[in-house]
Amino acid sequence: xxxxxxxxxxxxxxxxxxxxxxxxxxxxxxxxxxxxxxxxxxxxxxxxxxxxxxxxxxxxxxxxxxxxxxxxxxxxxxxxxxxxxxxxxxxxxxxxxxxxxxxxxxxxxxxxxxxxxxxxxxxxxxxxxxxxxxxxxxxxxxxxxxxxxxxxxxxxxxxxxxxxxxxxxxxxxxxxxxxxxxxxxxxxxxxxxxxxxxxxxxxxxxxxxxxxxxxxxxxxxxxxxxxxxxxxxxxxxxxxxxxxxxxxxxxxxxxxxxxxxxxxxxxxxxxxxxxxxxxxxxxxxxxxxxxxxxxxxxxxxxxxxxxxxxxxxxxxxxxxxxxxxxxxxxxxxxxxxxxxxxxxxxxxxxxxxxxxxxxxxxxxxxxxxxxxxxxxxxxxxxxxxxxxxxxxxxxxxxxxxxxxxxxxxxxxxxxxxxxxxxxxxxxxxxxxxxxxxxxxxxxxxxxxxx
Numbered sequence: 001x002x003x004x005x006x007x008x009x010x011x012x013x014x015x016x017x018x019x020x021x022x023x024x025x026x027x028x029x030x031x032x033x034x035x036x037x038x039x040x041x042x043x044x045x046x047x048x049x050x051x052x053x054x055x056x057x058x059x060x061x062x063x064x065x066x067x068x069x070x071x072x073x074x075x076x077x078x079x080x081x082x083x084x085x086x087x088x089x090x091x092x093x094x095x096x097x098x099x100x101x102x103x104x105x106x107x108x109x110x111x112x113x114x115x116x117x118x119x120x121x122x123x124x125x126x127x128x129x130x131x132x133x134x135x136x137x138x139x140x141x142x143x144x145x146x147x148x149x150x151x152x153x154x155x156x157x158x159x160x161x162x163x164x165x166x167x168x169x170x171x172x173x174x175x176x177x178x179x180x181x182x183x184x185x186x187x188x189x190x191x192x193x194x195x196x197x198x199x200x201x202x203x204x205x206x207x208x209x210x211x212x213x214x215x216x217x218x219x220x221x222x223x224x225x226x227x228x229x230x231x232x233x234x235x236x237x238x239x240x241x242x243x244x245x246x247x248x249x250x251x252x253x254x255x256x257x258x259x260x261x262x263x264x265x266x267x268x269x270x271x272x273x274x275x276x277x278x279x280x281x282x283x284x285x286x287x288x289x290x291x292x293x294x295x296x297x298x299x300x301x302x303x304x305x306x307x308x309x310x311x312x313x314x315x316x317x318x319x320x321x322x323x324x325x326x327x328x329x330x331x332x333x334x335x336x337x338x339x340x341x342x343x344x345x346x347x348x349x350x351x352x353x354x355x356x357x358x359x360x361x362x363x364x365x366x367x368x369x370x371x372x373x374x375x376x377x378x379x380x381x382x383x384x385x386x387x388x389x390x391x392x393x394x395x396x397x398x399x400x401x402x403x404x405x406x407x408x409x410x411x412x413x414x415x416x417x418x419x420x421x422x423x424x425x426x427x428x429x430x431x432x433x434x435x436x437x438x439x440x441x442x443x444x445x446x447x448x449x450x
Contacts, residue, residue: 017082018063018138020119022089024098027131035131037124038216038227042155046212047103047118048229049375049383050219054127055226056097056375058120062136065117070110073338076117080334083119084378093132096245096381097125101134104334105230105373105387108342108366109355115368116231158210164433169200169402170364176422177415179361180407186357187411194286195348195357198406199422200364203391203433208398214391214432221314222428226374226385233368235390236428238313241340241372242295243383244333249299249325254311255287255345255408256280256319259424271310271317279412284308284319287408290344291323298336299325315427333382337372346370346386346406367392369404389428403429 027035037050037057047058065079084100091099101123106115123134171179176199183195211234218236219227225236240252258274260267274280292304302325311320331339347370348354358366369392374384394400405425407418 015065015079017079017086020062020083020087020100020136020138022087022091022100022134022136024089024091024093024132024134026093027133029129029131032131035124035126037126038212038219040124040155041212041215041229043158043210043212045120046229047120047231048215049103049226050228051226052223056101056103056123056125058101058103058118058123060121061118062121062138063119067115067117068107068113070113072106072110072113072115073334073341076104076106076115077332077335077338080117080332080376087378089378093130095127095130096379097127097375097377098132098134100136100378101375102377103230103375104384105228105233105368106337106341106371107368108346108371109359112365115371118230158212158216159207160213160435161205161209161433163206164203164209166430167202167204169202170362171199173199173419173423177419180409180413180415180418182361183357183409184411184413184415187409192353192357193349194283194344194408194410195354196344196346196370196406196408197358197418198362198364198366198369198404200369201403201405201426201430203401203403203430205399205401205433209393209401209433211393214429217432217436218389218428221431222389224311224313225389226383228373228385228387230373232393232395233373233387233390234393234429235373235387237373237385237388237390238311238318239345239386239388241343241374241384241386242333242336244327244331244336245381247327249295249327249336251291251295251323251340253284253287253291253321253323253343253345254318255284256308257407257421257425258317259420260312260315260317267312267317271312274317274319275308275310279410280319281308282412283408283410284321286349286410287343287345288321288323290349291340294340294343295323295325295336298327298329298331298339300328301326316421316424330380332376332380333374333384334376334380337374337382337384341372342370343386345408346388348408366404367402370406389425391429391433401429401433
């Protein structure tokens with residue numbers, strides 16, 4: 001049974017919370033050496049945060065906060081703090097991600113701003129050689145620890161999506177390129193320095209899409225990304241908004257992109273040109289400065305590299321910078337994510353002007369695309385990425401999904417090049433919904449285990 005709380009947008013106080021009973025036990029690494037977290041997921045009420053086979057997956061819902069509006073982060077923080085304070089926890093491991101854990105996904109914009117924070121009924125975790133099981137309930141006594149077979153049984157494998165067709169979303173490609181040209185004119189006029197414009201793509205299948213299939217495909221094809229699933233939002237992000245682990249704060253900023261080819265030598269030359277591109281370096285500098293300025297009030301000993309490196313992904317290459325600092329004020333990972341959103345990497349600069357231009361030119365509600373997605377534990381540790389390379393499953397018609405991709409626009413941006421970049425960023429989810437010519441099996445793709 002789920003304890004769900006819904007908050008009106010004009011109410012700041014967090015609602016009453018259930019008293020949860022939480023128990024974490026370690027699983028035998030020999031017995032569960034081949035544990036594939038994503039393969040255990042049920043078809044409904046599932047949450048996930050996995051990279052290279054490690055991470056967390058959740059089953060069911062013990063509690064959930066549905067929240068909207070400009071105060072969504074503040075309300076979620078207060079709700080989580082109250083939940084953690086009242087929970088009875090027995091944690092045999094005491095590592096980040098054990099004990100009480102919540103998975104969250106937050107809207108990009110304040111209006112309507114529909115967001116969610118979910119506490120699963122069961123959490124499976126894997127990190128290095130350790131594997132664990134956390135059970136969460138509202139019962140007055142500590143739950144017994146069931147075996148994995150009795151807990152999950154054998155979940156039926158997901159079906160491959162059939163007959164998926166794609167159509168333009170709010171704007172056609174030509175209309176979106178025209179919006180980019182409008183944005184460049186605003187930048188040239190001095191209205192702002194950078195804006196990130198996104199476009200959407202509608203996918204419609206013959207039958208309801210089992211999200212586990214595209215999720216497993218994305219995780220297999222993009223192992224360096226963080227694969228996530230929270231209340232119908234699925235994807236794999238290459239961008240870590242913030243990680244907090246025992247007082248160490250880290251963030252990976254991506255801005256500046258070039259599409260890869262199938263030629264290694266050509267890709268190396270493209271990577272070198274990306275690293276020298278004044279347009280991409282300018283875009284990247286805005287994003288790094290945005291994150292560094294937002295983290296500075298919360299951290300000491302900030303390390304901000306002077307120049308980015310090139311991150312190679314299967315379909316694109318990004319300019320990337322890894323920032324680090326030491327937590328100074330006791331903020332949780334969720335609070336840090338709230339402080340960082342929206343960064344220049346997904347919005348622009350100055351932020352208020354960029355937000356206004358996004359609302360004017362995109363002609364769509366981003367929903368939870370480009371918002372924080374990830375997890376937090378009772379100690380405040382957690383990982384929050386930016387919801388990129390994603391699709392939202394339509395809750396009323398699960399045959400339909402909406403895919404999103406965006407590009408940073410600066411003075412030197414060329415509309416046709418930005419459109420090609422947006423198309424490249426749609427490839428991971430688009431490919432995950434279409435037949436793989438190299439895979440003739442009917443089962444979901446399996447991950448290579450570390």
